[in-house]
Amino acid sequence: MSTVEESIDVEVPVRVVYDQWATFEDFPQFMEGVEEVRQLDEHHAHWRTKIAGLAREFDTEIVERVPEERVAWRTTGESVKHTGTVDFEPLGTTRTRVTMTMAFQPTGFAEKAADKLGVLDRQVRGDLRRFKRFVEGRDAGTDPQSASESG
Template identity: 35%
Template sequence: MSTLEEHVDVGVPIDKAWDSLHQVENYPSFVEGVRDARTEADGRAHLDVEARGRTRELDAELSDRGGERVMEWRTTGAPELKGSLSLQPIDREHTRVQARVEYDPDTIRETFGGPKGFAQANAVERLVRSDLEHFKEHVEHRP
């Protein structure tokens, strides 16, 4: 398993960032490749994802450690992915969003295609960084 950690600081209070992370239906606005997303029963989410011309349906379980402002997630089928999004207040109007993703490089390549080795790690890092930047834009400009 490979692990990636990235963060971004957003110019909104922690409650607004926390609420935005829980609006799964808005994920297509800031998560690359997500074409459709919906919340399902029992803390589950369904995502239609397109990458390199391949479309996949992913189901995930979401759980909160609300007192700690941590949302954990994991896919319930292939590909096996898991991670977390944690929020930390910087001050009253700014929040740090920390993303942690755990994945098997071979599984990612088999499922979505793409490069191998170091090039793949760089691609995953760029993707997560881009998603965090898009989340920043989304949450800061949302009414």
């Protein structure tokens, strides 16, 4: 299993950052390759992704949720295997450090090759940068659509 950990500091209070992250339906606006996330109930979501031309659908289960501190999940079923956590650390009253840790079990030649090339690391880093622009734009009352652009 491959693991990646990335952090980013955002100029937004921890409560705003946590609340935005917990709004899973917004993930396609800042997560590259995520086409849809549909909240099924308090602890489950259905994902539709297309990464490097590979379309996947899978379900996740929230295994830990501590408001303003942490969200942890794992996939359910057999098709996609990964777990993750996002930790939120207040850095004063208007700044937050977001740390994402993901463990992923690549299957098949393409996923194993992408893993060796560091694709997941770059994707997580890019998703966090886009999340930063997205949440800072939201907090400032600007149009969040411009934050969803790649970068």
